[in-house]
Amino acid sequence: MSNFEFENSKRPEEPVLDATVDKTLDATLDATLDATLDAMLDGMLGEWLGEEAGGGQGSSKAFDPSEIYRSVLKRSEASVFSDQEHAQAASRAQRDCLQESSPDRLSTDRLSTDRLWRSVAIGASIAVSIAVSIGGLSLIGRWVPRDLNKPVEVGQTSLDGAPSSGPRVSEPRVAEARVAEAQVAEARVAEARAPEPTSNGSQEGVVADSQIADGALDPERRGPMQDKLAVQRQSEKNQEQVAAQDPPQGAEMASALPSAGVLSLGTLEDREIVSVIDSQFQQIWKSLGMPQSDMVSGGQASLKKRGLTADRIARLLLHRVATDSELEAIRLDKLSEDTQLERLVASWISSDEFDRVWSTRLANFYMGGRIESSQQAVVFREWLAAQIRDDVPLGQVQRQVLLGLSQADHPAYFLVDYWSDRGDRWSLPPNSPQVAWVGYGDTEVKRLEGLSQLFLTVTSNPAMVCTQCHGAEGASAPSWLADRAAPGGGLGGSKSVDFDSISALMVGIAQPGVSELFRRQQDDQVRKIAARFPDGKRVGSELSFEQTIDGWLEQGSHSHSGLLNALWRDFFGVGLESAFGFDGAVALEARRDLVGYLGKQIVERRAGLRQLVYWMLMSDPARQSEESLSYAQYMVMDAQRLEDYLQRQEVFKSLVLDDSRSAVRDEAWLVGYASALFPEQAEGPERSFLAQPSNQVQGGSKRASAEGLDLGQWPRGLLHAEIGYRVAGDRARRWADLLSASELNDSALIDHAYLMTKHRFATAREIRAWSSTSWTKSQRSSAILRLLMGVASVEL
Amino acid sequence: MHEDLTNRSDGFEPGSWDPEKLIAEHYLGVWRYLKAIGCPIHLADDLAQETFVAVLRKPFELLNPQATSSYLRRVAFHLMLEYKRKFGTIGLTDQAEILDRYWTRWAGSDVSGDRVLDALGECFQRLTARAQKSLKMRFEERASREQIAADLQISQNGVKNLQQRAKAQLRQCLEEKLGAVDR
Known part of the structure; x- marks a missing residue:
């Protein structure tokens, strides 16, 4: 039975304040304080209940004074702080104590001088004591302040009696005298802290403080984290951009930008989210029978325990290995491994390089997976990098990109032309019965289709594009499409929302000044197409584009699954969930739930990209052991080991490192890739590549070789495609069967493979590349499944 | 001059300075304090040790355990702030000052923090x-x-x-x- 009176009640209300603003502010502060105190209590409970029993050296149950003493001695040789920083900390502490002392403390010059000499003598005695205790006077130089190594000054003598080369003591200084005075005062009033500090600190100490604040100390070791995280980075440039982009009512938008605060990673909130990710994956791994000991739970584990190395962190965050100089800097640091790694994470995740790398990934998402090097694309990437640097919430970035489509001076505006004209062939044939927009020629259709596709990609509804051909307005979508075509990818949208309704929404962007879109019916009647919100309601003509976008984002505000998946894939190499289910059958629901949860966190916590990447980095999947697996190794695996491997791969237990991001991926490369996936020889039911000559297995096809491919470099993604084919889930197999049963010709099948995996049509060169292989000679459904996985696994 | 200093008779006792004893008496209190103000375990380990490096480099008078404990906590606090300045804010709270007040209040004159636990x-x-x-x-x-x-x-x-x-x-x-x- 509880002794508490308010077992189920909240804590008492704060006194009511007159001013609403004050009340709101107080509530916010209280909530923050409560969360902070909760974390403090967590730590105390952790120690008291034994969580940290085997943890740090300071843990009460693991505390060994001798061991700590030795650690302190070692640390004195290579501290993370400079002597000056140590001295500053001590001086500030002394000043704090002085401020808390009573005003009648002793302050005569004579006393100050006496205390000074005591201080100096104590220092000397400590140095000697330590030197003796560790068996050598040579360590004195490590213990005594650098001041003591200055030449002897007038009236002074060497403490150890050594000539001028030995440790020396300097002339006492005023500051030290004040420090000594402070110590006396502190001793007298140690437990009598005044609530409000006085302001009689040492002048010298104040000067030194400002030196630190100005960055005068050890500037080289001040990591970029300080620049990025400790200082508000809402740059003027960004503000100007936002101001320029804002419509007249843009104050709203500006107010939605991140508040001027400091981004703190590793907060309680972050740990909670990481815990959920871990929990989901533990569930998945358990279902696969993986040992519990292989897991680290709760988002609380240290980086070291997580098995994260500097090299792996660099690869995950920056897509490169750590450089020699970075590793050397780590080696020279004498901090604990965890602290070193945390500093590395802090440094890398806030670096310009991180912004650059991830802005490219983000741009890739908005550009439909294509790499583009035009000047406009570069400007767009730079703009995205600024958003990352300023920790603009991802939801806000999405909104700005969509709104930017209507603003000619916005960096995202180039996407309008890019999506209108990004492939060799984009639109359906002009005479296709599906294209029945009144008054639209091929160019206009192409533009509007592209923009609609862009909108569906950004709002995580790529499968909706299928309704362009399957289930036009008035007709229901085919049953096999119904579960994926709903707006919001699971929001339970209306069937009346189809590709045409999206096109009607984007018509004003495709053709400024036009606000309506008409379709010619089969009976030759013309009917206006209604733009719709995700819930199926019509978009009123009085609403501006911005209001329409806001309505869409509001209704689907937790649906960032497309962006989330793209970033997850960029981080782990495999997405959490694909729109059409080409991600295998293992724990699909658990992964879907996780996508939904993370999307919600992104919105509710106004998380920026760096925060999301941090969650991924700290989660258990990031620490799972990697296996560098060559294609040859893969081919000779016995059946059981192969099965184990595929299951681990399926849930990110391991990552295939057979990846060269620097490979030039042109048509010849794609031909080699496609040919390797569909060899000319007859295939066996399993691992058909075993039948291939070794030179083909190792280096791609002879044709690829003849076309200039590097034989030593296996085409990127081929192994992923093969694995994906082997572990394809039921849904993916059903798609393959459906396509197999259709009367689509080879070219249309390739188109569908791209539509279902890349959410776009295949380009002419892609059709050429795949058509040049022997894929049609294989058993049809198996070949289509392999084609789907092959297309999904490669990016050009 | 050296002789003059060590022969003073106003309470100074060089022999009372035993670094190992200082650590044995105060390390746990400093470590718990650092944890209480928001440091992760491993950082609390590091900064607690740095605290003793700092005070042993810039010694002070050991008048009573409570005063020493109070002083060590303030040194640890400022080292934590310096750490934040240098290496960023990952894993560290912005509410350290408030937590410091709580811990100081709760620990009281108990140098080890056992009272709180x-x-x-x-x-x-x-x-x-x-x-x-x-x-x-x-x-x-x-x-x-x-x-x-x-x-x-x-x-x-x-x-x-x-x-x-x-x-x-x-x-x-x-x-x-x-x-x-x-x-």
């Missing part, structure tokens, strides 16, 4: 059996919220609420026993 133990016993079990599963057994929910036959949100209420009660109890802090 003892009080916590007493307060823990006043929680409901379910709340105790929930917290024990979390901190002792490191069970996931899902496991706790299954064991207690409540939802995961229920577990969250139960633990939040329990912690609010613990905090109130600690404030009753050790003193409240003006926010």
Whole structure:
């Protein structure tokens, strides 16, 4: 039975304040304080209940004074702080104590001088004591302040009696005298802290403080984290951009930008989210029978325990290995491994390089997976990098990109032309019965289709594009499409929302000044197409584009699954969930739930990209052991080991490192890739590549070789495609069967493979590349499944 | 001059400076303090050691354990701030000043911080059996919220609420026993 009176009640209300603003502010502060105190209590409970029993050296149950003493001695040789920083900390502490002392403390010059000499003598005695205790006077130089190594000054003598080369003591200084005075005062009033500090600190100490604040100390070791995280980075440039982009009512938008605060990673909130990710994956791994000991739970584990190395962190965050100089800097640091790694994470995740790398990934998402090097694309990437640097919430970035489509001076505006004209062939044939927009020629259709596709990609509804051909307005979508075509990818949208309704929404962007879109019916009647919100309601003509976008984002505000998946894939190499289910059958629901949860966190916590990447980095999947697996190794695996491997791969237990991001991926490369996936020889039911000559297995096809491919470099993604084919889930197999049963010709099948995996049509060169292989000679459904996985696994 | 200093008779005793003894008496208190103001365990390890490096490089008078403890905590606090300045804010709270006030108030003259943990133990016993079990599963057994929910036959949100209420009660109890802090 509880002794508490308010077992189920909240804590008492704060006194009511007159001013609403004050009340709101107080509530916010209280909530923050409560969360902070909760974390403090967590730590105390952790120690008291034994969580940290085997943890740090300071843990009460693991505390060994001798061991700590030795650690302190070692640390004195290579501290993370400079002597000056140590001295500053001590001086500030002394000043704090002085401020808390009573005003009648002793302050005569004579006393100050006496205390000074005591201080100096104590220092000397400590140095000697330590030197003796560790068996050598040579360590004195490590213990005594650098001041003591200055030449002897007038009236002074060497403490150890050594000539001028030995440790020396300097002339006492005023500051030290004040420090000594402070110590006396502190001793007298140690437990009598005044609530409000006085302001009689040492002048010298104040000067030194400002030196630190100005960055005068050890500037080289001040990591970029300080620049990025400790200082508000809402740059003027960004503000100007936002101001320029804002419509007249843009104050709203500006107010939605991140508040001027400091981004703190590793907060309680972050740990909670990481815990959920871990929990989901533990569930998945358990279902696969993986040992519990292989897991680290709760988002609380240290980086070291997580098995994260500097090299792996660099690869995950920056897509490169750590450089020699970075590793050397780590080696020279004498901090604990965890602290070193945390500093590395802090440094890398806030670096310009991180912004650059991830802005490219983000741009890739908005550009439909294509790499583009035009000047406009570069400007767009730079703009995205600024958003990352300023920790603009991802939801806000999405909104700005969509709104930017209507603003000619916005960096995202180039996407309008890019999506209108990004492939060799984009639109359906002009005479296709599906294209029945009144008054639209091929160019206009192409533009509007592209923009609609862009909108569906950004709002995580790529499968909706299928309704362009399957289930036009008035007709229901085919049953096999119904579960994926709903707006919001699971929001339970209306069937009346189809590709045409999206096109009607984007018509004003495709053709400024036009606000309506008409379709010619089969009976030759013309009917206006209604733009719709995700819930199926019509978009009123009085609403501006911005209001329409806001309505869409509001209704689907937790649906960032497309962006989330793209970033997850960029981080782990495999997405959490694909729109059409080409991600295998293992724990699909658990992964879907996780996508939904993370999307919600992104919105509710106004998380920026760096925060999301941090969650991924700290989660258990990031620490799972990697296996560098060559294609040859893969081919000779016995059946059981192969099965184990595929299951681990399926849930990110391991990552295939057979990846060269620097490979030039042109048509010849794609031909080699496609040919390797569909060899000319007859295939066996399993691992058909075993039948291939070794030179083909190792280096791609002879044709690829003849076309200039590097034989030593296996085409990127081929192994992923093969694995994906082997572990394809039921849904993916059903798609393959459906396509197999259709009367689509080879070219249309390739188109569908791209539509279902890349959410776009295949380009002419892609059709050429795949058509040049022997894929049609294989058993049809198996070949289509392999084609789907092959297309999904490669990016050009 | 050296002789003059060491022969003074106003209470100075070089022999009282035993670094190992200083560490033995105060390390745990400093470490707990650092943890209380938001440092992760490994950083608390590092900064506690750095604290002793700092004070041994710039010695002070050992007048009584309470004064020493108070001084060491302030050194540790400023080293933590310096660490934040140098290396960023990952894993560190912006509320250290408030937490410092809480810990200082709660630890009182106890240099090791045992007083706080003892009080916590007493307060823990006043929680409901379910709340105790929930917290024990979390901190002792490191069970996931899902496991706790299954064991207690409540939802995961229920577990969250139960633990939040329990912690609010613990905090109130600690404030009753050790003193409240003006926010």
